[in-house]
Amino acid sequence: MKTIYIYLLDTLADWELGYVTAELNSRRFFKNDAPFLTIKTVSHSRQSINTMGGVKITPDCLVEEIELSERSVLLLPGADTWRSPSHKAILGVAGELLSIGGTVGAICGATVAIANIGLLNENLHTSNGLEFLEMFCPNYRGQNYYLDQSSVANNNLITAGSAGGLMWAKQIIESLNVFEQDTLEAWYNYFSTGKANYFLELMQTLPSAKEI
Numbered sequence: 001m002k003t004i005y006i007y008l009l010d011t012l013a014d015w016e017l018g019y020v021t022a023e024l025n026s027r028r029f030f031k032n033d034a035p036f037l038t039i040k041t042v043s044h045s046r047q048s049i050n051t052m053g054g055v056k057i058t059p060d061c062l063v064e065e066i067e068l069s070e071r072s073v074l075l076l077p078g079a080d081t082w083r084s085p086s087h088k089a090i091l092g093v094a095g096e097l098l099s100i101g102g103t104v105g106a107i108c109g110a111t112v113a114i115a116n117i118g119l120l121n122e123n124l125h126t127s128n129g130l131e132f133l134e135m136f137c138p139n140y141r142g143q144n145y146y147l148d149q150s151s152v153a154n155n156n157l158i159t160a161g162s163a164g165g166l167m168w169a170k171q172i173i174e175s176l177n178v179f180e181q182d183t184l185e186a187w188y189n190y191f192s193t194g195k196a197n198y199f200l201e202l203m204q205t206l207p208s209a210k211e212i
Contacts, residue, residue: 001036002176004073005066007090007110008043013078014053016107016162019169019191020075024178029187032207034178042066044086052079063089070101073176078108078162091117098157105172107151108162115140124154128161166191180205 004024006017023029025039043049043059050056066072074097076090091113094104098119106114111127114120120133120142127133130146150164153171160168170188173179179187183205190198 001038002071002073003038003040003067004075005040005042006075007077008041008049008057008059009077009079009081009084009087010049011080012049012051012057013108013162014051014055016077016160016165016168017075019166020105020172023169023173023187024176027178029183029202029206030178031180031183035176037176037178042090044089063093066093068093068096068100068102072097073103073105073172075172076104076106076110076113078110080109082109082113087113095119101156103156103158103172103175105158105160105168107160107165107168111159111161112136114159115142119157120145120159123157124152125157125159126150126152126161126164127159 006021024037040060041057042061042063044063046059048056048058074094076094094114095117098104108128112133115133115137116139118139120140122142122145124145124147125142126147126149130143133140151158151160151167151171153175158168158171158175170184174184183202186198186202186205190202
């Protein structure tokens, strides 16, 4: 069983997590033999946070309660408050998880946070732009590993820019092996284009459709 930890902090960018959390929680497109997942929200304190959209969320657990294991997945959303020293502990966890084979997903402002502790210096990655990282990350030395893409999966590190939430979700879902590959492709094609033929294709890939 894998545990998905979603880090909460004030001004969390609601839209960046929407695709991935909805699919992992609902399991609506999971394959029959998909591994069981547990989803937990985590923060540096028990206090509720307010997202950028004004939604109040109370964390399930504290940073120190995260299981440091290759079965753990840590998702770091964008926010305007990543410079706060209160997030030092979760960044330490991110580095440790990567070192032991756990998975870390960082998007938008979270890429700045992990860049500042050196996690992007030797890993393929992306963000809101190379200039963005250079501007806000004095410790960033990963220019040679930067890819101008909406989202980049490099082993167990998955990074994305603020507009890359859909591809980020696809790469996270793929890493968890919970969708059949044809389901994942149809899912991505539908949500990236809005074309009805992909929705029909998506429905036809589901286990219930294949059993008819």
